[in-house]
Amino acid sequence: MQQDFGKVAVLFGGNSAERDVSLASGNAILTALISQGINAVGIDPKTDDISLLKKLGFDRVFIALHGRGGEDGVIQGFLTTLDIPFTGCGVMSSAIAMDKSKTKQIWQSMQLPTADYQLIVKESFDESQCAAILARLSGTVMVKPINEGSSIGMAKANNEQQLIAALNNAFTYDDKVLVEAWITGKEFTVSMLNGQTLPAIRMQTKNEFYDYQAKYQSTDTQYFCPCGLEDDKLAELNRLAIEAFNAIGCRGWGRVDFMLDEHEQWYLLEVxxxxxxxxxxxxxxAAKQAGYSFEQLVVEILKQTL
Incomplete structure (x- = not known):
């Protein structure tokens, strides 16, 4: 296996708001690769000179950078220029998926279900617009920075003052913010591996939504896998996940997030x-439910670079 992969750089950490999560992901991946006899080395772009990757003899890269600089096409373009194979999506699909508004526009053009929304630009934002925004989006909304992940900067709002506060907070992370109609229902996610869906997961939290605290800090968040859907509804979910993933031009591995509302209608959230x-x-x-150990999953993802 070591001969197949050569020298592998695991890129993790970086400078984004998701640095801490990336460090945890990268260390787990690095440990798993080394346990499988693979010559893997951790590289942190915040402290290490990644321009030396080629000179240092790295044959391929496992990208474990979350957020900006890691998921937005920047590192993908850099590695493409160096002609070093890397895991996951290419430049364009990474850039599109990182931008929630661009993703939604593509899905809408393909008649894929996604919630109504409005894009708010910081430099032209006027607080007097908030009443009209709420009225157009049925009174309750979710505020999301366009280019952040891990639910960073997200908030629910159901009145003008809450929306103003949520937008001003989101503007500290991004100059463009998505205001999306609130969906009441259950949250699901479908992981993608080599063009196929892994078993879907339903997430349940006591928080108002599946936020950063619920994802990374809470001990009360529940995960259901199998997710409990009837066969026909599960088939519909998997079909939508594949269509949504392919619509953005994604490849290799990833995850598509959904809401199922009170009327049994699916809504795509993001890739x-x-x-x-x-x-x-x-x-x-999800991979564990499909029979993969963590080590097997990591190696399977790395195989995509061969």
Whole structure:
């Protein structure tokens, strides 16, 4: 196996708001690769000179960078220029998936279900617009920075003052913010591996939504896998996941997030092109249900670079 892969760089850490999660993911991946006899080395772009990857003899890269610089096409473009194979999506699909508004526009053009929304730009934002925004989006909304992950900067709002506060907070992370109609229902995720879906997971939290605290800090968050859907509804979910993933041009591995509302209607939320790989992360949970150990999953993802 070591001969097949050569020298592998695991890129993790970085400078994004998701640095801590990336460090946890990268360390887990690095440990798993080394346990399988693979010559893997951890590289942190915040402290290490990644321009030396080629000179240092790295044959391929496992990208474990979350957020900006890791999921937005930047590192993918850099590695493409160096002609070093890497895990996951390419430049364009990474950039599109990182931008929630661009992702939704493509899905809408293909008649894939996604919630109504409005894009708010910081430099032209006027607080007097908030009443009209709420009215157009049925009174309750979710506020999301366009280019952040791990639910960073997200908040629910159901009145003008809450929306103003949520937008101003989101603007500290991004100059563009998505205001999306609130969906009441259950949250699901479908992990993708080599063009196929892994077993779907339903997440349940006592929080208002599956936020950063529920994902990484809470001991009360529940994960159901199998997810409990009837066969026809599960088939519909898997079909939508594949269509949504392919619509963005994604490849290799990733994760597609959904809501199922009170009327049994699916809504696509977003695509994650470098999902978390911590001990509490969703892709390893789905892979385990499909029969993969964490080590097997990591090696399977790395095989995509051969």
């Amino acid at each position: 994650n092109t470098v999902p978390g790989m911590t001990t509490s992360s969703l892709v390893p949970k």
